[in-house]
Amino acid sequence: MTVRELNSWTEIREELHRRINDRIWQPGETIPGEADLAEEFGCARTTVSRALRALAEAGLVTRRRKAGTRVAVNPPHKATFTIPIIREEVEARGAAYSHSLLKRVEAGLPPQLHAAFPVGEGARLLFTETVYFADDRPFMFEERYTNLDAVPEFGTIAFDLITPNEWLVQNAPYTSGDLTCYAANAGERLSRFFEVAQETPLFVMERATANQKVPITHVRMSYQPGYRLRTRF
Amino acid sequence: MTVRELNSWTEIREELHRRINDRIWQPGETIPGEADLAEEFGCARTTVSRALRALAEAGLVTRRRKAGTRVAVNPPHKATFTIPIIREEVEARGAAYSHSLLKRVEAGLPPQLHAAFPVGEGARLLFTETVYFADDRPFMFEERYTNLDAVPEFGTIAFDLITPNEWLVQNAPYTSGDLTCYAANAGERLSRFFEVAQETPLFVMERATANQKVPITHVRMSYQPGYRLRTRF
DNA sequence: TAGTGGTCTAGACCACGGA
DNA sequence: CCGTGGTCTAGACCACTAC
DSSP: OOOOOOOSHHHHHHHHHHHHHTTSSOTTOEEOOHHHHHHHHTSOHHHHHHHHHHHHHTTSEEEETTTEEEEOSSOOEEEEEEEOOHHHHHHHTTOOEEEEEEEEEEOOOOGGGTTTSOOOTTOOEEEEEEEEEETTEEEEEEEEEEETTTOGGGGGOOTTTSOHHHHHHHHOOOSEEEEEEEEEEOHHHHHHHHTSOTTOEEEEEEEEEEETTEEEEEEEEEEOTTOOEEEEO | OOOOOOOSHHHHHHHHHHHHHTTSSOTTOEEOOHHHHHHHHTSOHHHHHHHHHHHHHTTSEEEETTTEEEEOSSOOEEEEEEEOOHHHHHHHTTOOEEEEEEEEEEOOOOGGGTTTSOOOTTOOEEEEEEEEEETTEEEEEEEEEEETTTOGGGGGOOTTSSOHHHHHHHHOOOSEEEEEEEEEEOHHHHHHHHTSOTTOEEEEEEEEEEETTEEEEEEEEEEOTTOOEEEEO
């Protein structure tokens, strides 16, 4: 059997992927080192390294110095969601986009949010409430606390043309964050907005962002009934 | 001002990240080419390339040949969820794990799943229903259709020690998939399992996997009331 | 301590795609 | 066309860590 020379890292990645899928290398087994594979494929070690790094990022193999590269036993299911800008998401559905600022007031942080959004006691927070529409029907309901000590300019914006979210995305960079998804009943207030029963289940996302440990904003987004967050992998 | 020489790709990534955060390079602006940056930092172009690739994967910049590298205007919010093995998730909470197979029958695919799980008409499907417990309290309820034409051996397994999911993870590799999250009411059946009102909102995930376009399995996972899917970025 | 992956270099060629 | 990013090479040194 003649081994075809593979010299592109994507080809090598696919070949290694195939060997794992076909159980040529068993789960938990240590596969040959970079140098050996490079020799087999007739390419530089760097190229093999690139392919193996891609497989490691995908979770198919685990790599450790000295111990070598092993086929993952339980390849973790990883899924990357791209949280779209609401405006783009609505327009992608072919609907007309609009939004409306319902509330804008300096307020204290509800106690239950202290863990998720650790601002100090004396922090100045602006609370905003925004509804996003698709074809004049409510699409998403947003409740947001923003740290004015971190982004003072946020307090001076009229959110008629731009949304709080869009302004923050463009003007308040963040370095880390936390995202949570859960299900909740619409309840009294949201049931009126979405014109459904109070017991209607809604998909809710909460996101907190921070810049170098300085809390920027915390937002709860309640989506219209039937909303689905979807991704392929 | 003396420019400190940066010769590690992570240092360079951080420096470029800082310049973007500090608006030294405006959103939408084209930043210097790899060769220029390499000269500035006193390192090889490969190293700058590595740093820029990382920023591109994070969505902070967009890169195109000839056009160069631009600072992203609306950095997309990306979040990677790691869908854990239920056994590990339960044990990570310090609870005792167990599971129970409730049902196991060859069945046809419900019409509403045809879009998400495109098996042919004559496909042999095994339907399994499994409850996962944490400390003897129901944690997750799983309804699964598995394509026996793709993984015949699946039909011969007694799922007392291993769960359908674990068996598939270890024995049926997949190359692509689709993940959907939404909120749903418990309804009659699940309300009895979780011992809650029928109107209780539950967090639901549906996952379909395929190997080279051959559908493998479709699973709906309904989590206990109050469950939250969480990730940091 | 020795073996393995991780990284950096200097140079080269190539592929894409804007002008 | 031709500039830019994408990739490959051969070699070197380093960092981590299992043994």
